[in-house]
Amino acid sequence: MMKKSSEFQNGQITNSINDTTTIQQLSNKTSSSLSSPSPSSSSSSSSTSSSIRRNDKTTTTTTPIRYLGRGLDYRNQSIPYKDDPIERISKLLEQNHTLYTYQYEQVKTMNEIFERGLQQSKNGKCLGQYNTETKTIDWFNYSDVMQRMKLIADGIIKLFNLKPKKSLLGIYSINCMEYTLIEYACYKHSLVIVPIYDTLGTNIASFIANQAELTTIACDTIERLERILEQAQLFHHLKYLIWLKTNDQQITIEIRNKVMEKGFQLYTLKEIETTGADNPIHDDNKPNINDLAIICYTSGTTGTPKGVILTHENIIASITSISIHLMDQHATVDDIMISILPLAHMFQRIGEAAVFIEGGKVVYYSGDIRQLAQEILIIKPTIMLAVPRLLNRIHDTIYSKVRNNILKRWLLHLAYRQKHKYLARHVIRNNTIWDRLVFNRVRKNFGSNIRLICVGAAPLSSDVLDFLRVAIGCVISEGYGQTECVGPCTATLMGDETTGHVGPPLVSCIVKLVDVPEMDYNSCDGRGEILVKGPIVFQGYFKMPQLTSDTLDKDGWLHTGDIGYWSSDGTLRLIDRKKNIFKLQQGEYIAPEKIENILINSQCVQQIFIHGNVFKSMLIAIIVPDLDYIQSLSHQQRLNLQQPLKECTEQQLNSQPLQTNRLKELIINDLKRIGQANGLKSFELPKNIYLRKKLFTIEDGLLTPTLKSKRNAIHNYFTKEIEMLYKELEQ
Missing domain, CATH: 3.40.50.12780 (ANL, N-terminal domain)
Incomplete structure (x- = not known):
């Protein structure tokens, strides 16, 4: 299942890659296995192989035009592993179905x-x-x-x-x-x-x-x-x-x-x-390759850190898989x-x-x-690693400067549309007229030489990813993974301009989806919990045997807890979490039920539902307030009520914007007080709330028979209200 090093020669895999073999050469050989069987594809791939070599004196950073993924078939990026329709591997492994553990014979640790x-x-x-x-x-x-x-x-x-x-x-x-x-x-x-x-x-x-x-x-x-x-x-x-x-x-x-x-x-x-x-x-x-190298503690999904045990082989395999996946952009x-x-x-x-x-x-x-x-x-870096929050901030800053200027906004949109045509043809450019007029200022903020940005920690919004690929004029690859598999286990291929997915598996792992019946996800439909196997998978949690056995099964599969589905092009898309735990945009894990169990102690609250997602940096909440208790505080808190709270409609409770709604301010401040007293961090506190008059009930499908919140049902019920709360925060 695992090979120690690899090079494609005449369709076979040999035992080593020597120093005269570049990853570019390897990628050109492997790209032929990904390409459509047309003569033009072969010639395109060949022309690319001579343009960039590892020891070339010409740096890749000053190249104003780069042609990405020539010969690659982006419609078919992963394949079944050994004819198993559930387990999938990178199409780059089509010739041998053997995973990489290292790349160079002299670098195994x-x-x-x-x-x-x-x-x-x-x-x-x-x-x-x-x-x-x-x-x-x-x-x-x-x-x-x-x-x-x-x-x-x-x-x-x-x-x-x-x-x-x-x-x-x-x-x-x-x-x-x-x-x-x-x-x-x-x-x-x-x-x-x-x-x-x-x-x-x-x-x-x-x-x-x-x-x-x-x-x-x-x-x-x-x-x-x-x-x-x-x-x-x-x-x-x-x-x-x-x-x-x-x-x-x-x-x-x-x-x-x-x-x-x-x-x-x-x-x-x-x-x-x-x-x-x-x-x-x-x-x-x-x-030796099997010796421990790092115990890397991760915050994981609880407040107690978990020590992820990683060997030298784990880490070298991860480095290898990334370099090969990047092809000529390594x-x-x-x-x-x-x-x-x-x-x-x-x-x-x-x-x-x-x-x-x-x-x-x-x-x-x-x-x-x-x-x-x-x-x-x-x-003046040429490569950087980033998290979505940083790139979102750059995107928002750009748009904030043109929001109130019709001419600048029109020019920005025109420049984006025109330059996006190159991206659709898998071409990265930073020397167009649109760069000189509009985008060079963005590129200069990165030192002018940036050519590759790798993004991880949380999914990046499709709109932001698409825009920044055009504006910065560099390759942006988005990956998905966990500390438990060292880093990424999937990543977008070079030149794939589509968004909303995290690419195919890397060459050091197998990825499969398994059924999650309690959430109605069926692997036969291409949806289920994401499992990862291969030399990048960790050895276990340090001094936590039970947690290790819960996460790493007897067959060596890492259970990520994330729900994904396979797109028709063989890329993986993230759609849910198996457990009620998620990441915010900045990468912080949120356990909503833990937060709810603390904030329910507020006397202002009868019921509370905490919501957030990986595309947002803040939490919001749907709250059923205790209007009788709040009414008793109305004079003290200067709520200036025109009528008793119980006589207000739900629309009236939420009619005023957040900045001027004294009722919401009172409740949010009390939640903050309760949360801080119980050790919650600022990012664990809701920044906006929607007030519902009616209690969540079993009859309306929002509670289970044991009176627990049905999270998916509540989210679907309040979709419009949730969107409204986030819009208020973004204003």
Whole structure:
């Protein structure tokens, strides 16, 4: 079922891809298996193969016209796996039906990535850190980076009593050059890294540290260091702290004394490197493909993080599948990726690794999101990873500037329509008259060189995706996946201009749909829960055997909990969640029933239904208010009622817009008070509400016999009201 590496030769798959074989060549060979059997398709594919090569001196970033997917048949993007109509694989695997686990013979673990990058780049630039003082990029070549990694690796082993293939090291930091240095230093001696994040609360870091029994944690700021010191009693196994930044001037005697008072030892990165230089380890404890590489904690669907166990093989397989799927748009030695999305999650990590493996460059911005727009103009990236919320914001900003100007709005729509004609022919251009008149300003906001944007975390609106592909003039590929399968398991093909789907499976996995009878989804109709299998699927949840068995079945299938269906062209579309849990646009998971169980404690509320979806960044609610209780507060709250609330119609309760509706304001504020008192985050609180006078009942089909909300029924019943609430929020 799994092959260790692969190259198509005369219709067969050999055992390796050597360094003289480009992914472009591979993609041209595989594209013939996707193409319509016409002579013109073959010649088109052939002409493309000579236009872009891995080691070409001409960079892809300055190419104003790119022809995507020549020879590909977008009507047939996935095929049944070994004649099983339920299980599907990428059409790229048509010749052999064998999944990829790695791409290059000499790169089977994370420890071997930089060695190949060094060879491909001929010791070119590798890591860049934006310098806020000089407003330039501080560059470090591959050999310099690898030398520092070696010193850090040997110093860690000497100082912290960590055991290869057994010990874990925590990294509590935003993206920065030193993060990558210490991460790959750990791989040299088969240490397992544990990224730590605290976006879900102050106790999350200690929870992760305790479950992973971390004795050593690296921190990048004084704030994070002090956060650990303030909660020192919660870190039960911690002994050592590492100051992660190269500049150690902030580590004062006072800081060192605080650390000692808490019973910890503090070492700076410089001290670790010096120790490594004085105590070299000549034989690295190199990892095997089945060794653990990362325990990546994900917020998942509850407030308690889950440690996703990933091996070197898992991660390399994911990197391989992405590079091959991107075909001639894969990373090259000429590329610069800007590191924006957090390395505490896997999407950014595998994206950067895919650049390093080809000898490309990664630049870390300052970390101040307020300065990102200015810094990106200097960094001039060619590749970036993004989440829908960022692209939605760009789209909304563009339209906000023309909303009140009829002429500008007309010109924008005209430019979009004219340039979209190229997109429909699988052509990406950024040198048309419409670019000069309208779209170059948009492209300049990305540094003018952007050629590839990969989007994940949540679905992107079709309108936004379509518009930005035209406006920015670059390839935008949308993927779907989970930390449990490292990153994406499906992604849109290069040149596929259609929207509303997340593409076919990648070449390292099988995807199938299974019945969900309680939701009336039947796999025979091409609809059901999405299951994933292959070398990208995780090993289980750390110290959570029951949750592992619930998610990963005995046959190795990952049960995602998402509902999808196969389109006629073999692409996957997301349509529902098996459980009543969903993501907001920014990627935050929402458990609506948990929120409802908390907010029902408001005396203003009799019944409540929380709603949101992946295309919106805020929640709304349908509420049956307790009008008698609110009436008793009317004078105190200055509601200025013209008549008793019980005599008001439902239309009257909702007639005033949100900004002037004192009744809604009163209820929303009370929900906020209750929610905050019970630990709900701001994104878990409804920002607009619809007031219903009549209670939800079993008779009207909105409640089950056990008086639970029938979520699909309520959503369908209030479709117009939900649309109205979101329109008010967008005004």
